[in-house]
Amino acid sequence: xxxxxxxxxxxxxxxxxxxxxxxxxxxxxxxxxxxxxxxxxxxxxxxxxxxxxxxxxxxxxxxxxxxxxxxxxxxxxxxxxxxxxxxxxxxxxxxxxxxxxxxxxxxxxxxxxxxxxxxxxxxxxxxxxxxxxxxxxxxxxxxxxxxxxxxxxxxxxxxxxxxxxxxxxxxxxxxxxxxxxxxxxxxxxxxxxxxxxxxxxxxxxxxxxxxxxxxxxxxxxxxxxxxxxxxxxxxxxxxxxxxxxxxxxxxxxxxxxxxxxxxxxxxxxxxxxxxxxxxxxxxxxxxxxxxxxxxxxxxxxxxxxxxxxxxxxxxxxxxxxxxxxxxxxxxxxxxxxxxxxxxxxxxxxxxxxxxxxxxxxxxxxxxxxxxxxxxxxxxxxxxxxxxxxxxxxxxxxxxxxxxxxxxxxxxxxxxxxxxxxxxxxxxxxxxxxxxxxxxxxxxxxxxxxxxxxxxxxxxxxxxxxxxxxxxxxxxxxxxxxxxxxxxxxxxxxxxxxxxxxxxxxxxxxxxxxxxxxxxxxxxxxxxxxxxxxxxxxxxxxxxxxxxxxxxxxxxxxxxxxxxxxxxxxxxxxxxxxxxxxxxxxxxxxxxxxxxxxxxxxxxxxxxxxxxxxxxxxxxxxxxxxxxxxxxxxxxxxxxxxxxxxxxxxxxxxxxxxxxxxxxxxxxxxxxxxxxxxxxxxxxxxxxxxxxxxxxxxxxxxxxxxxxxxxxxxxxxxxxxxxxxxxxxxxxxxxxxxxxxxxxxxxxxxxxxxxxxxxxxxxxxxxxxxxxxxxxxxxxxxxxxxxxxxxxxxxxxxxxxxxxxxxxxxxxxxxxxxxxxxxxxxxxxxxxxxxxxxxxxxxxxxxxxxxxxxxxxxxxxxxxxxxxxxxxxxxxxxxxxxxxxxxxxxxxxxxxxxxxxxxxxxxxxxxxx
Ligand code: RAM
Numbered sequence: 083x084x085x086x087x088x089x090x091x092x093x094x095x096x097x098x099x100x101x102x103x104x105x106x107x108x109x110x111x112x113x114x115x116x117x118x119x120x121x122x123x124x125x126x127x128x129x130x131x132x133x134x135x136x137x138x139x140x141x142x143x144x145x146x147x148x149x150x151x152x153x154x155x156x157x158x159x160x161x162x163x164x165x166x167x168x169x170x171x172x173x174x175x176x177x178x179x180x181x182x183x184x185x186x187x188x189x190x191x192x193x194x195x196x197x198x199x200x201x202x203x204x205x206x207x208x209x210x211x212x213x214x215x216x217x218x219x220x221x222x223x224x225x226x227x228x229x230x231x232x233x234x235x236x237x238x239x240x241x242x243x244x245x246x247x248x249x250x251x252x253x254x255x256x257x258x259x260x261x262x263x264x265x266x267x268x269x270x271x272x273x274x275x276x277x278x279x280x281x282x283x284x285x286x287x288x289x290x291x292x293x294x295x296x297x298x299x300x301x302x303x304x305x306x307x308x309x310x311x312x313x314x315x316x317x318x319x320x321x322x323x324x325x326x327x328x329x330x331x332x333x334x335x336x337x338x339x340x341x342x343x344x345x346x347x348x349x350x351x352x353x354x355x356x357x358x359x360x361x362x363x364x365x366x367x368x369x370x371x372x373x374x375x376x377x378x379x380x381x382x383x384x385x386x387x388x389x390x391x392x393x394x395x396x397x398x399x400x401x402x403x404x405x406x407x408x409x410x411x412x413x414x415x416x417x418x419x420x421x422x423x424x425x426x427x428x429x430x431x432x433x434x435x436x437x438x439x440x441x442x443x444x445x446x447x448x449x450x451x452x453x454x455x456x457x458x459x460x461x462x463x464x465x466x467x468x469x470x471x472x473x474x475x476x477x478x479x480x481x482x483x484x485x486x487x488x489x490x491x492x493x494x495x496x497x498x499x500x501x502x503x504x505x506x507x508x509x510x511x512x513x514x515x516x517x518x519x520x521x522x523x524x525x526x527x528x529x530x531x532x533x534x535x536x537x538x539x540x541x542x543x544x545x546x547x548x549x550x551x552x553x554x555x556x557x558x559x560x561x562x563x564x565x566x567x568x569x570x571x572x573x574x575x576x577x578x579x580x581x582x583x584x585x586x587x588x589x590x591x592x593x594x595x596x597x598x599x600x601x602x603x604x605x606x607x608x609x610x611x612x613x614x615x616x617x618x619x620x621x622x623x624x625x626x627x628x629x630x631x632x633x634x635x636x637x638x639x640x641x642x643x644x645x646x647x648x649x650x651x652x653x654x655x656x657x658x659x660x661x662x663x664x665x666x667x668x669x670x671x672x673x674x675x676x677x678x679x680x681x682x683x684x685x686x687x688x689x690x691x692x693x694x695x696x697x698x699x700x701x702x703x704x705x706x707x708x709x710x711x712x713x714x715x716x717x718x719x720x721x722x723x724x725x726x727x728x729x730x731x732x733x734x735x736x737x738x739x740x741x742x743x744x745x746x747x748x749x750x751x752x753x754x755x756x757x758x759x760x761x762x763x764x765x766x767x768x769x770x771x772x773x774x775x776x777x778x779x780x781x782x783x784x785x786x787x788x789x790x791x792x793x794x795x796x797x798x799x800x801x802x803x804x805x806x807x808x809x810x811x812x813x814x815x816x817x818x819x820x821x822x823x824x825x826x827x828x829x830x831x832x833x834x835x836x837x838x839x840x841x842x843x844x845x846x847x848x849x850x851x852x853x854x855x856x857x858x859x860x861x862x863x864x865x866x867x868x869x870x871x872x873x874x875x876x877x878x879x880x881x882x883x884x885x886x887x888x889x890x891x892x893x894x895x896x897x898x899x900x901x902x903x904x905x906x907x908x909x910x911x912x913x914x915x916x917x918x919x920x921x922x923x924x925x926x927x928x929x930x931x932x933x934x935x936x937x938x939x940x941x942x943x944x945x946x947x948x949x950x951x952x953x954x955x956x957x958x959x960x961x962x963x964x965x966x967x968x969x970x971x972x973x974x975x976x977x978x979x980x981x982x983x984x985x986x987x988x989x990x991x992x993x994x
Contacts, residue, residue: 105200106201112129113211114130114176130177135985140985143172143196145166145171148165148205151190163190174920184213191210193206221265224360225405226359232366238329241328244372245370246366250356252312254308262346263304263344264281264304267342268319269324271319271505278389285420288567289421290323290567292612295411304344314392320338321374327376365387373504375578376486376575381493383494384461418604421565426529427444428528429514430443442514447510447849447868449510449868450509451508451509452529452530452531454528456494456499457499458521460496462518464492464516465517467515468488468490469511469512482862488511494520510573510866534565534566540596541915543595546911546912549844553840558595564869567601568623579627581621582640583636587814588871590650608624613666617671620637632674634713641725644660645724664725679748679750680711680755683714684710688708688809697859707768708811709766715748717774723741752775757785763792769811776822798827811874812875812876816874820904826907885925888900895918896918896944924937934952934992934994939986940988941985943985945982945984948980949975952993957992964981
C-alpha cells in the first residue's frame, strides 16, 4: 500500500508516545494549514506539539523549532528552512512557520525542543510536511475526460452512468527512482491504479465541493508502485456529486473528468512527468455498469477488464480520451481527511420472510456498504437492497427512503468464489434484502464496511447508567456515519445534504468525540463559497440543493461553528477568515427583515418538536410552537454577541461597539414585545422561547428565576418531565436546566424511556438517533432513522457537565481547564477522556460508601481549576491530603471545594 504524503495541508501525527529517556518529552507533532481566505494553498503552515511527562506541574518556558529540507540536514541540526531560535513562550499550538518562503513540492522536516520548568526536553522525533502545487502553472496536466454520453447512460431523473475508465502506459528511464508523487483529482469520485495496484486506501474521494469554485486534489507518494521501464496508470471515475444523482433536482456539474500529474524524480537528477491529456485511452464499457449515490451500483463481473491498469493491456477497442473544459474551480490541496473503510462488522442474522428473499441483519444501523463473497454460475445476478427497518412481516421497510433506489447488483463471472464491494455508492442501513443469491446466503458471505471520514477518535465516555451509554453509542454511530467530506443530515434517503441547522451546537459535542477541526474548517469554506452576492447564506452547503430561505437558525451555524473551532481547538484563523462574510450576511438579514429591532424572518420554527399526535411530523398546535420572530430575534441577538467577541479578537473595537449597540437595541425591542414581566413568560411560554431568552442572556435582570420556573413548570407539568423542544430548543436544554439549578431534571430527560425521549428511540430498537422524536409512528415522508440534529447539547452535557471537562470560562483550546463534574443521584460513576490540542484530559469519578473518588489527568503545559464535590463541605483532613498532592485550595462554592492544580495525574476524594 502507498504511504500518503504527509502534506502541509494534512494534520500529521508523527509520534505516538514519549521516548522515555528524559523527564519531559515533546510528542504528537502536527502541521496544520491555517484557513486561507483566498483559498490559495498555504505558505505559512502552523505547527503544534504536545509535552509528555510522568511528572506533575510541567510548563513550557521556551521552545525551539528547526525545519530543514532533508532528514539528514534536520538530524545534523542544519535548519536550512527555519530555525525559530529560542522563543520564550508557553505556546505549543498553532505556531506559525516563519522561515524561508516555501515553494511547491518542498518537503519540510521539522522537530521541536522545549525548555520546561522541569528541565530541557530532548529533540522530538522528526515529523514532515510537504508543500503542494501552489501555483496554477505547476499543473502541466489537462482536464481529461469524454464529455458525452454512452449507450447505457440515463441522463435524466434517476441518473445512471457506467463508470468511465482511463488508462495510459508510459515508460520510465533506466535509472533509480528517488521519489514519485501523484497529484490527482477525479470528479465526482476516482480510484487510481498504478501497475494494477490501488493508489491509497481512500474511498469516495476527493472531498465534495462546489466544483465551479473549488476542486480538491489528493497527493500520494507512489514511489514504490513504479519501476524502471514500462508502467501503466489507470483511473476509474464515478459520478459522486459531480454528475448529479437527480436531473433536475440536485445540482449538476457535468460528465466525470479528471486531472492528474505524476512526477517521477530520479536519484541522479532529472524527472519524468506523466499528465492527464488526450494521449490517454478511455472506455465506458467496464464492469461498473451504473453508479449513483442514492440508487446504488451495478457491477457486471463478466465485463472486468483484466490487466487494464497494467502495461501490456490491449486497449485497441478503447476510445481516445479528450481534453475537456475545467469545471471552473481552483485546484486546492485537500486539507480535510479522505473517506475510508473505518471499521468492518459482521452481520448478526439472516432470515427468509418470503421464499427466496433473504434479509440480512447487521445488528446496527450503519453507513457504508456490504462486501460480499459469492460462488455461482456465470451471469447469475445478486441484488442487494438496503433499509433501516423492517415491516412487520419481516421484509424491508422502504417508505422513508423517498425516491432512493438503494440497490446494488452484482452479476457473477462464474467458477471460483468471487468477492465484491461497490466503489461509488453508499447506503445507510441495518437490513439488506438479498435476492438472486445462487445458494442460501449465510452471515459468513457478508461483511459490513463502515465508511466515513478518517477523523481521529478523541473522546471516550461511559457512565454507570446503561441507557446513557446506549444513547452515547447511538450518537457515536450516527455522528460518524454522517461525515462524508461534509456533515450530512442523513445517509439513506435521496437527500444526504449538508444542512446547516443540524450541526449548530451539535458540532461542539462532536468535537469531544472526534478530531473534526479540518472537516469543519472545510465546511465553513463550503458555506462561504455558497454565499450569494447579496450576502444571503444558504441552509445547505455545498449548495447541491439551492435553499436560500433566509433565516437565522440555519445559516447562524456558520458563526456558531467558527466559534466552536476557536473554543475547542484554540484556533482563531477561521474567525479571521470568515469574519467579513459573516458581517455581510448579518447586514443583509438586518436590512431585509429587521422590523423595529425584531428579526421577523424564520423558516423552520423549532424544527421537529414532539408533535401532539403520533402520526404527525410537525405539530399543528399553536400553543406548542415557538413564534418565528422569537427564534429569529434570539438567534440574531446570539450571533451579534458572537460577532462582538470576534471583533474584539480581531482587534476591531469599532465593530465590537457597533455589534454591542445593536444587541442592546434588539434586546430591548424583544423584551418590550415578547416578555411579560408579570408572568415571567416569553411569547406563548414554550420551553424553547423561555430557554433561548434565558441562555442567551436576554432576560431583564432579576427575572431569570421567574423565567426559569416557567421552563420547569412547563416541562414538569404539561410535558411530564419530558423534552418539548425541537432542533432549536434542544441545543440549550441540558445546559440550561443544569446551569440554573436543575441538573436532576436534565438527567431525568436524558434517561427517560417513554415518549418523547432518546431512550424511547432505543426502546423501539434504534441503534442511531432518529430525525423525529416519534420516528416509529410518524409519516414516512420525513422520517430518517439516522439524523443527529435532535442530539442538541446532549453530548456537550455528557462531557462538560457529567464528566466535567471544559475550558475555563473565557479560555480556549484547553490551555486552562475547568473540571466540574455533576455527581447526580442515579449515577454511580462517570469515566471520560478527551484528547485536546494540548493533550489528554481525563475525568473518572465514582461514588463509594458516601465518598466521591475522582481520578483526574491534566495535560502538560496546562492547568486546571477543579471542583471537587464534597456535600456539606470539605474536611480539613481531606483538604490537606489534596494540598499535599500539589493542589492549591481556592475556597468552597455551592457543594464543591475548589482547587487549582497544575498538570499531572491526581486522585482526589471527599465525603459527599
Ligand atoms: C430536512 C433535513 C434536515 C433539516 C431540514 C430543514 O429535510 O433532513 O435535517 O435541516 O429538513
